[in-house]
Amino acid sequence: MVRMSTRRYAIIGSGALGGLYGGMLAKSGFEVHFLLRSDFDHVQTNGLLVESVWGDFHLQHVNCHRSVESLPACDVTIVAIKTTHNQLLPSLLPSPTRNGGTVLVLQNGLNVEADSAAVVGIERVLGGCCFLCSNKIGPGHIRHLDFGRIVFGEYQEGQTGISDRAQAICDDLVAAGIDAQASDDLKMVRWRKLMWNIPFNGLSVVLNATTKEIVEHPESEALADAIIREVYAAAHACGANVPSEMIEKTMQTTRKMVPYDSSMRLDYLNQRPMEVEAIFGNPLRAACQRNAAMPKVEMLYQQLRFIDTMNQPK
Amino acid sequence: MVRMSTRRYAIIGSGALGGLYGGMLAKSGFEVHFLLRSDFDHVQTNGLLVESVWGDFHLQHVNCHRSVESLPACDVTIVAIKTTHNQLLPSLLPSPTRNGGTVLVLQNGLNVEADSAAVVGIERVLGGCCFLCSNKIGPGHIRHLDFGRIVFGEYQEGQTGISDRAQAICDDLVAAGIDAQASDDLKMVRWRKLMWNIPFNGLSVVLNATTKEIVEHPESEALADAIIREVYAAAHACGANVPSEMIEKTMQTTRKMVPYDSSMRLDYLNQRPMEVEAIFGNPLRAACQRNAAMPKVEMLYQQLRFIDTMNQPK
Numbered sequence: 332m333v334r335m336s337t338r339r340y341a342i343i344g345s346g347a348l349g350g351l352y353g354g355m356l357a358k359s360g361f362e363v364h365f366l367l368r369s370d371f372d373h374v375q376t377n378g379l380l381v382e383s384v385w386g387d388f389h390l391q392h393v394n395c396h397r398s399v400e401s402l403p404a405c406d407v408t409i410v411a412i413k414t415t416h417n418q419l420l421p422s423l424l425p426s427p428t429r430n431g432g433t434v435l436v437l438q439n440g441l442n443v444e445a446d447s448a449a450v451v452g453i454e455r456v457l458g459g460c461c462f463l464c465s466n467k468i469g470p471g472h473i474r475h476l477d478f479g480r481i482v483f484g485e486y487q488e489g490q491t492g493i494s495d496r497a498q499a500i501c502d503d504l505v506a507a508g509i510d511a512q513a514s515d516d517l518k519m520v521r522w523r524k525l526m527w528n529i530p531f532n533g534l535s536v537v538l539n540a541t542t543k544e545i546v547e548h549p550e551s552e553a554l555a556d557a558i559i560r561e562v563y564a565a566a567h568a569c570g571a572n573v574p575s576e577m578i579e580k581t582m583q584t585t586r587k588m589v590p591y592d593s594s595m596r597l598d599y600l601n602q603r604p605m606e607v608e609a610i611f612g613n614p615l616r617a618a619c620q621r622n623a624a625m626p627k628v629e630m631l632y633q634q635l636r637f638i639d640t641m642n643q644p645k
Numbered sequence: 646m647v648r649m650s651t652r653r654y655a656i657i658g659s660g661a662l663g664g665l666y667g668g669m670l671a672k673s674g675f676e677v678h679f680l681l682r683s684d685f686d687h688v689q690t691n692g693l694l695v696e697s698v699w700g701d702f703h704l705q706h707v708n709c710h711r712s713v714e715s716l717p718a719c720d721v722t723i724v725a726i727k728t729t730h731n732q733l734l735p736s737l738l739p740s741p742t743r744n745g746g747t748v749l750v751l752q753n754g755l756n757v758e759a760d761s762a763a764v765v766g767i768e769r770v771l772g773g774c775c776f777l778c779s780n781k782i783g784p785g786h787i788r789h790l791d792f793g794r795i796v797f798g799e800y801q802e803g804q805t806g807i808s809d810r811a812q813a814i815c816d817d818l819v820a821a822g823i824d825a826q827a828s829d830d831l832k833m834v835r836w837r838k839l840m841w842n843i844p845f846n847g848l849s850v851v852l853n854a855t856t857k858e859i860v861e862h863p864e865s866e867a868l869a870d871a872i873i874r875e876v877y878a879a880a881h882a883c884g885a886n887v888p889s890e891m892i893e894k895t896m897q898t899t900r901k902m903v904p905y906d907s908s909m910r911l912d913y914l915n916q917r918p919m920e921v922e923a924i925f926g927n928p929l930r931a932a933c934q935r936n937a938a939m940p941k942v943e944m945l946y947q948q949l950r951f952i953d954t955m956n957q958p959k
């Protein structure tokens with residue numbers, strides 16, 4: 332298969348998210364380079380296996396890289412590592428972006444693009460949110476359960492309309508069969524996602540429960556609803572014009588979801604550091620600067636900080 | 646040993662609390678009758694073993710009762726069952742109180758005397774708080790780790806000074822070596838105790854942690870402090886004049902405590918129903934009537950209701 336696009340992609344972090352989207356791009360004929368750590372040997376030998384609601388596939392031959400030194404200069408470098416590893420970005424990003432390529436940050440949370448921007452310059456950074464239920468269930472083995480939309484746009488504020496490069500990348504993603512959408516309002520997109528991530532990542536850890544259990548019990552459902560409303564109010568205080576319908580829609584979507592362990596709960600259950608600062612700390616600090624209190628979110632943040640500390644392997 | 650007092654005591658609920666105080670009274674020569682369920686056979690045969698910071702003791706011969714029918718009419722009936730079993734009070738209280746005796750309710754929470762008052766009449770009810778670290782560690786085997794003070798008084802409001810009967814019972818308890826104190830302000834005593842019970846019972850379950858872990862981690866310590874301040878403000882809104890020093894003192898006391906599993910955490914770990922309504926629901930409803938919001942306490946209540954439901958054996 333030959334693509335019109337000549338854009339070359341690097342995937343930094345080939346897990347539930349990077350493995351799925353990078354795999355979709357590669358399957359569709361794009362040149363995709365995967366940075367792999369623990370899974371390198373397995374994927375080099377066995378390729379990448381994706382079970383997806385969009386259709387299962389197996390890629391036997393994948394461009395695998397054990398370190399960034401062997402990566403070619405890429406047009407688009409997708410950052411798909413957990414934000415808890417962002418201290419690695421100064422060593423990861425310079426190689427694939429050396430010819431001036433763009434960085435697309437697909438990480439959870441708010442202002443998570445800042446760490447990439449500090450390395451390559453804010454003008455080269457796009458950010459995006461993935462509305463995705465996907466887990467890595469083994470080495471080089473991704474299981475994509477539900478949803479999958481990427482919405483992304485320029486990180487730097489003050490631009491009008493969708494940028495040409497965002498549209499060009501969006502065209503590639505759509506050509507690869509991905510439900511992608513370019514946006515001229517990343518801030519709104521990020522806060523809209525937080526309206527799900529904050530209640531459901533947080534409560535799934537503190538209550539040790541699936542999303543289904545949370546929405547099916549009246550007390551936890553009422554609490555999730557109250558938290559969603561706090562985040563909605565803070566979003567508006569921060570200038571993110573999330574439509575009011577999203578309050579009820581966030582709840583409805585979750586009720587209809589397959590029972591799902593949020594990424595934060597999986598981190599918790601596997602004793603990995605949780606993305607507490609990206610998803611809770613940064614929004615709380617942004618809201619605080621605008622005098623928007625989020626008392627329940629703050630309590631959830633304090634509970635998660637405690638649980639995160641206690642959960643680290645001794 | 647012969648006591649001046651002729652008061653006869655019934656202990657309804659011979660666990661960590663009833664076993665300790667009833668045991669102290671019996672050891673000191675008072676006539677004490679214990680209602681026992683699962684521990685009846687063991688205590689009938691082996692007596693009651695108390696390991697206490699006040700001194701260990703073993704009572705070989707204890708007045709054991711398998712059901713209330715065999716209880717004599719008592720002057721003082723101490724209610725020391727968990728509030729989650731208060732639905733049993735209409736069948737438990739009539740027998741020992743049949744000659745007009747007094748009921749002393751030593752249960753956690755707020756307005757927990759109402760269930761006893763509904764059986765015997767509000768004018769016959771005293772209530773009290775125990776500042777006590779004590780656990781039942783086996784059948785008829787109590788381990789009293791720290792503290793131990795009982796503060797109690799009339800449940801019916803509008804009285805002036807300490808009632809004669811409260812003082813008389815207090816004299817018995819003190820004579821038995823118990824750190825007891827009669828009060829003319831039960832409402833204040835109850836709210837003061839809630840300033841500990843609400844943060845530390847609640848957080849010890851939601852965070853699955855000991856009191857020591859909670860006060861030693863800065864985030865959970867800050868959260869506990871914020872919750873204490875909410876309860877303090879609600880107490881004042883409800884007319885309970887808890888001294889402001891209690892805010893800091895509650896924290897300091899907990900820092901100096903031996904590492905302790907709160908009664909609610911023990912219930913949680915043993916998959917028993919937790920006293921969520923007595924300790925959280927009743928104070929929230931009382932505060933709500935006075936327009937005093939406790940948003941963090943409300944969130945803790947919702948989390949505990951969820952956890953309590955999920956924690957019941959299937």
